[in-house]
Amino acid sequence: MFTWRKLAKVFTPQEVAGRDWLKEFAQAPATLLFDDFVRVYFSCRPGADSEGRYVSYSGYVDLDRRNLFKVLRVADRPILALGGLGEFDEFGTYPVSVVRDGQDVRVYYGGWTRCESVSFNVAIGCALSRDGGMTFAKLGAGPVLSYSPEEPFVLSGPKVRRFNGGWQLWYIAGRKWKVVAGRPEPVYKIRMAVSSDGIQWKKMNRDLIESRVEDDEAQASPDVFFANGRYHMFFCYRYSYDYRGKDRGYRIGYAVSDNLLDWKRCDDKVGIDVSETGWDSEMISYPHVFDVDGETYMAYLGDQVGRFGFGLAKLEGRLG
Amino acid sequence: MRWRKLGKIFDPTQHRLPDDCVQFAQSPQALIFDDFVRVYFSTRARDSDGKKFRSHIAFVDLAKDLRTILRVSEKPVIPLGGLGCFDEHGIFPMNVLRYGDLIYGYTCGWNRRVSVSVDTAIGLAISHDEGLTFQRFGPGPVLAASLREPCLVGDGFVKVIGGVFHMWYIFGLGWKKFSASTPPDRIYKIGHATSGDGIEWVKEDGRQVIADQLGPDESQALPSVIEIDGRYHMFFCFRQSFDFRTNRERAYRIGHAYSDDLVNWVRDDEDAFLDVSAEGWDSDMLCYPHVCSCDGIVYLLYNGNEFGRYGFGLAVLDR
Numbered sequence: 001m002f003t004w005r006k007l008a009k010v011f012t013p014q015e016v017a018g019r020d021w022l023k024e025f026a027q028a029p030a031t032l033l034f035d036d037f038v039r040v041y042f043s044c045r046p047g048a049d050s051e052g053r054y055v056s057y058s059g060y061v062d063l064d065r066r067n068l069f070k071v072l073r074v075a076d077r078p079i080l081a082l083g084g085l086g087e088f089d090e091f092g093t094y095p096v097s098v099v100r101d102g103q104d105v106r107v108y109y110g111g112w113t114r115c116e117s118v119s120f121n122v123a124i125g126c127a128l129s130r131d132g133g134m135t136f137a138k139l140g141a142g143p144v145l146s147y148s149p150e151e152p153f154v155l156s157g158p159k160v161r162r163f164n165g166g167w168q169l170w171y172i173a174g175r176k177w178k179v180v181a182g183r184p185e186p187v188y189k190i191r192m193a194v195s196s197d198g199i200q201w202k203k204m205n206r207d208l209i210e211s212r213v214e215d216d217e218a219q220a221s222p223d224v225f226f227a228n229g230r231y232h233m234f235f236c237y238r239y240s241y242d243y244r245g246k247d248r249g250y251r252i253g254y255a256v257s258d259n260l261l262d263w264k265r266c267d268d269k270v271g272i273d274v275s276e277t278g279w280d281s282e283m284i285s286y287p288h289v290f291d292v293d294g295e296t297y298m299a300y301l302g303d304q305v306g307r308f309g310f311g312l313a314k315l316e317g318r319l320g
Numbered sequence: 321m322r323w324r325k326l327g328k329i330f331d332p333t334q335h336r337l338p339d340d341c342v343q344f345a346q347s348p349q350a351l352i353f354d355d356f357v358r359v360y361f362s363t364r365a366r367d368s369d370g371k372k373f374r375s376h377i378a379f380v381d382l383a384k385d386l387r388t389i390l391r392v393s394e395k396p397v398i399p400l401g402g403l404g405c406f407d408e409h410g411i412f413p414m415n416v417l418r419y420g421d422l423i424y425g426y427t428c429g430w431n432r433r434v435s436v437s438v439d440t441a442i443g444l445a446i447s448h449d450e451g452l453t454f455q456r457f458g459p460g461p462v463l464a465a466s467l468r469e470p471c472l473v474g475d476g477f478v479k480v481i482g483g484v485f486h487m488w489y490i491f492g493l494g495w496k497k498f499s500a501s502t503p504p505d506r507i508y509k510i511g512h513a514t515s516g517d518g519i520e521w522v523k524e525d526g527r528q529v530i531a532d533q534l535g536p537d538e539s540q541a542l543p544s545v546i547e548i549d550g551r552y553h554m555f556f557c558f559r560q561s562f563d564f565r566t567n568r569e570r571a572y573r574i575g576h577a578y579s580d581d582l583v584n585w586v587r588d589d590e591d592a593f594l595d596v597s598a599e600g601w602d603s604d605m606l607c608y609p610h611v612c613s614c615d616g617i618v619y620l621l622y623n624g625n626e627f628g629r630y631g632f633g634l635a636v637l638d639r
Contacts, residue, residue: 140468
């Protein structure tokens with residue numbers, strides 16, 4: 001079993017002033033390393049509208065590379081505009097995953113639209129930054145990865161990586177909308193696509209991670225990290241019903257692979273769980289693993305899926 | 321070439337239809353059998369709250385004169401999609417073609433949105449029983465929105481030419497609010513994709529293959545392609561994108577283009593021109609053309625006024 005030593009919560013959106021688009025939530029952290037700082041992208045929301053509906057934006061916080069608990073700055077504005085009328089990302093750009101491509105930075109993001117019979121749908125968009133990841137221009141008004149025969153809806157949670165000279169995208173795809181107490185709840189599974197240019201993707205069309213707590217287990221945040229000759233995936237999972245509380249809410253899982261495609265799930269090795277008290281005592285979710293100067297960290301969300309921010313844990317030992 | 325109108329041939333209000341449908345026989349699409357012609361169309365049932373329609377596929381079998389009605393489908397041809405799927409709120413239209421022993425149906429699935437009325441995508445369904453019923457190739461679509469085709473991918477028409485599947489279809493450029501007092505309207509154009517198996521498609525992604533006649537706000541729909549004397553001809557419909565439902569001058573008309581290479585199309589609405597009638601069932605609008613060949617004769621099936629609420633008619637090509 002790995003040992004993740006929890007450090008503390010590192011960012012609290014409610015403490016940020018002067019940004020209408022950043023009132024609460026700091027979801028799905030994703031890092032980009034700079035010489036002097038670590039830029040952590042996250043997704044956040046303004047207040048709800050009169051009908052209780054949210055839109056979501058994405059921004060970043062820059063953490064001092066020598067002391068990750070020192071916030072240097074917070075983005076002044078969202079990194080991505082919401083889409084236009086009727087476009088796939090009209091009501092949200094969440095979550096994001098970033099990767100360097102030469103001098104540029106690319107972001108892959110979930111674009112949200114609102115539907116009549118179910119509350120929403122999501123497809124994956126792509127945008128490019130030429131200013132070091134502060135602002136991004138969309139490659140097109142439509143998605144770069146959309147619905148297909150075996151992946152009919154809710155393509156979200158992109159995590160882009162560039163192993164072995166190629167492009168890999170792990171993401172989630174909706175399996176069903178399960179009606180629980182009269183309300184459709186999405187069930188989604190972890191999937192993968194590969195590409196030679198990051199634009200034209202070939203879907204692998206298979207579930208990568210075996211479901212454990214129930215057949216309708218929902219899985220998210222497939223964060224893949226290479227260490228010690230193997231690929232390690234940290235992700236999160238929850239029950240399909242009554243999942244907004246502690247008992248059936250998100251936990252972090254773990255799987256290992258030698259070839260990026262075939263994964264062995266071993267949650268008993270994950271080494272991180274909810275705390276007895278405090279900001280992450282009900283659920284932990286959306287793990288993101290990254291290295292800084294020889295140390296391995298995990299950024300993750302606590303209660304209410306990051307409504308009050310994200311924290312850091314530090315790996316003791318190594319990922320074997 | 322010129323079309324000679326033969327009149328309306330099918331009125332949905334005169335028949336009992338499956339799926340509790342009562343009106344509309346839109347976008348007729350022919351499948352030729354040895355001794356009859358099966359014409360699929362989209363008809364509509366009202367939601368239980370009476371507010372909105374859902375389109376369903378039905379068919380009518382015609383004798384090979386295309387005017388004598390033999391029978392109307394009694395059972396659903398294909399159920400609508402499941403909760404949250406691209407085709408949950410309607411299938412309109414469905415294009416059919418024979419492929420080996422099977423019949424492929426390319427559906428245009430409708431799903432309702434909040435800020436705009438709807439989005440669409442193209443699905444594949446396959447029939448193993450000569451077109452009586454179709455089963456989905458998966459719950460999701462084979463062609464959906466992409467980087468340069470942001471919405472409203474639909475109206476697929478598929479033809480296998482030289483072992484390659486070609487699809488002409490429409491894609492939305494976006495939605496536009498033309499007036500403060502009306503809901504947003506969409507603008508769409510005709511595009512092209514190819515495939516080796518009819519399942520995995522490569523789009524030209526955003527290339528409008530047919531030039532505009534009415535300017536950038538022209539919407540183009542329902543492409544239908546046929547080879548006549550070694551040249552490919554496309555028939556489609558086009559209209560203004562605003563105030564097109566009841567204003568005769570801005571409503572759908574039939575357009576035409578031709579191509580010798582399946583890539584470059586020359587628009588020529590004057591050749592094989594079909595005009596609205598002075599009065600009657602197709603006097604305000606002409607839409608949803610489908611061109612087919614039966615026993616060496618080229619026919620055009622099409623809808624008239626009110627987008628086909630009261631059925632479809634037939635024209636024959638004189639050369």
